[in-house]
Amino acid sequence: MQVAHYLTEQLRIWGVKHIYGVAGDAILPWLDVLGKQEHIRYIACRHESAAAMMAAAEAKWTGRPAVCTATSGPGTLNLLNGLADAYADHAPVLAITGQVETHKLGGPYKQFVPQEDLLRPICLYTTTVAHPEAVGDVLHRAYATAGSQRGVAHLAVCKDIFSRTTSWPLVNALPRLQSGVGVNRVEVEHAAELLMGAKKPVILMGAGSRECGNLCMQLAEKLGAALLLTLGAKGVVDEAYPLVLGGLGEGGSKAGLAALAQADLLVTLGASWFPRSFVPADLPVVQVDHNPTAIHAHPQLSPVIAELSDVLPLWLRRLDKKTPDPGWTAQVKRWHASFWQETERLVEQGTEELIKPETLMHALSQVVDDNAIIALDTGEHTIWFNRAFRGRAHFPLFSGKWRTMGYGLPAAIAAKLNNPDRQVVAIVGDGGLQMASGELMTAAANNLHFPLIVINNKTLGLEEWKMIQSGLVPFGTRLENPDFVKWAEACGISGRRVRAIRELLPALKEAMAAQKLILLDIQCTLPTLTERKREIPFQAQAANVYNERKV
Structure with missing residues (x-):
């Protein structure tokens, strides 16, 4: 069969449901084939960077390799930002790009x-297909590499190769893409x-604990331990659980800092992110992760290289007779209460006031479905989401280590395509939306229904604060914004502007109930420079806490 047919059919057999891309000269023969079949849905994006972000978001959600495509030259170059997100967050993505004729x-x-030189820094595997008989072998290797090593693989296919014939057979079965790491009993016992x-x-708890949430809670109960959640773990444990003290880092809580200042052991479960300045250097740390490269360089670290699902049952049996310290457990529960009070104080506002971002996040947590997928853009609002949004069984999709702006809307599109019956909510800043605004038409063209919450404070807030x-x-941090409601309406999308606190909850409830794509332009407060200077950075709070610890 033709190489273009082979690629399509082989990906279909392996379970690929979507291909995200932008048309271009070097991939036209493949697009011709994709347009004549119904098994794989081609999503025509407005920018290649967004196409790669959609693939990365799908891969983060499903855990399976997702596929994006672009033409040669500028098309491939534009993919880089989204592919770098997949690379940084270990999301399995296969990029198939067109290349000039052989x-x-x-x-x-x-x-x-x-292209191999261009993409090599962010790829686990990259090669150019310059002969039709090579396509089967390298496609198999690229797909298996992305899936097993959790990262980016890339094939550049020369334009003339797409239309040539290959005799390579289709492969119905893939090798098992995930293999467990053997448990070292000495590490586990120590x-x-x-x-x-x-x-x-x-x-x-980090994103890697998501599949073992119940076991993590059992361990916390057995130890009487305080629970801190990274952004990736938000929704693994209901934050109403009395041992939860919020997050860690700039998006964390004072209660979490207080607990770390008095702790005698930190246990890190599935969290590759480690805010060193927030963790006392003299605090012993136990870390469990299946990936040795994710282990932190901490002076008093005891690593366990294994799957959490293998280690936690062993620990629970070993700790069968363990009794939590009642004084510590009681203190943790008091901190939990203060953590909730801290949030309530954070969001106190008069009904006629402009909306603070933290107030918006807290209100949003009251109206979304318990298991909603929250697609987050990158910006100051991400910190407020971590502090003020009360997670239950939610799943946040975000750009973790790459932290690119413009991620939220493409991620929401991918989430809704893969979960048409589940609530998806996009939260984007005014700067982030303008980086990916063309994808409003992608969402509209695919008849996707979800609320798009725009934090409109006319600034790149995180950069200004830093x-x-x-x-x-x-x-260079203040923004002159267009009328986002008119922008939405020009795309055939409903839009509504929300200016004051009294309008917020009714507008959010209406948007959550609407079976359509709707943009909410939330007019948020813009802190003055004086107000920002009065804010106490969490780093300073951490330093004060740890100075007290040393005393």
């Missing part, structure tokens, strides 16, 4: 760039001894 490789031809001896433990923290005068 006789033009290496020459001074339009849109030629050596860590168990530390757990047995701990009187004031704290557990930090400049002030560094003693710099903010410059």
Whole structure:
């Protein structure tokens, strides 16, 4: 069969449901084939970066390799930002790009760039298909590499190869993409001894704990441990649970800092993110992760290289006779109460006031479905989401380590395509929306229904805040925004502007109930420079807490 047919059919057999891309000269023969079949849905995006972000978001949600495509030259280059997000967050993505014809490789031809050199820093595997008989072998290797090593794989297919014939057979079965890491009993037992001896433990849960949430809660109960949740773990444990003290880092809570200041052991479960400045250097740490490269360099670290699902049952049996320290457990529950009170104080506002971002996040947590998927853009609002949104069984989709702006809307599109019957909510900043605004039409063209919440405060808030923290005068951070409601209406989308607190809850409830794509332009407060300077950075709070710890 033709190579274009082979690629399509092989991906269908392996379970690919969507391909995200932008049309271009070097992939036209493949698009012709995709347009004549019904098994794989091609999503025509407005920008290649967004196409790669959609693939990354799908991969983060499903855990399976997702596929994006682009043409040669500028198309491939535009994919880089979204692919870098997948690379940084270990999301399995396969990028299949067009390349110039085989006789033009290496020459001074339009849109030629050596794609392998371009993508190698963010790819686990990249190669160019310059002969039809090579396609089956390299496609299998690329797909298996992305899935098993959880990252980006890339195939550049020369334009003339798509239309040529290959005799390579279709492969119905893939090797098992995920293989477990054997448990080292010495590591597990040493860590168990530390757990047995701990009187004031704290557990930090990361995205890797999502499949073992109940076991993590059982461990916390057995130890009487305080629970801290990274953004990736938000929704793994209901934050109403009396041992939960919120997050850690700039999006964390004072209660969490207080617990760490008094703790005698930190247990990190499935969290590759580690805010060093918030963790006392003299605090012993036990970390469980299946990936050795995710282990933190901490002075008093005891690593356990294994799957959480293998380690936690062993620990629970080992700790069968363990009795939590009643004083510590009682203190953790008092901190939990203060954590909730801290949030209530954070969001106190008069009914006629402009809306603070933290108030918006808290209100949103009251109206979304318990299991909603929340697609977050990158910005100051991400910190407020972590602090003020009360998670239940929610699933946040976000750009974790790459932290690119413009991620929220593409992620919401991918989430809704893969979960048409589940509530999806997009939260984006005014700057982030303008980086991916074309994808409003992608959502509309695919008849997707979800609320798009725009935090409109006319600033790149996180950059402004960091400049002030560094003693710099903010410059280049204030935004002149268009009328987002008219923008939405121009795309055939409903829009509504929300200006004051009294309008917020009714507007949010209406948007959540609407079976359509709707944009809410939330007019949020813009802190003055004086107000920002009065805010106490969490880093300073952490330093104060740990100075007290040393005393």
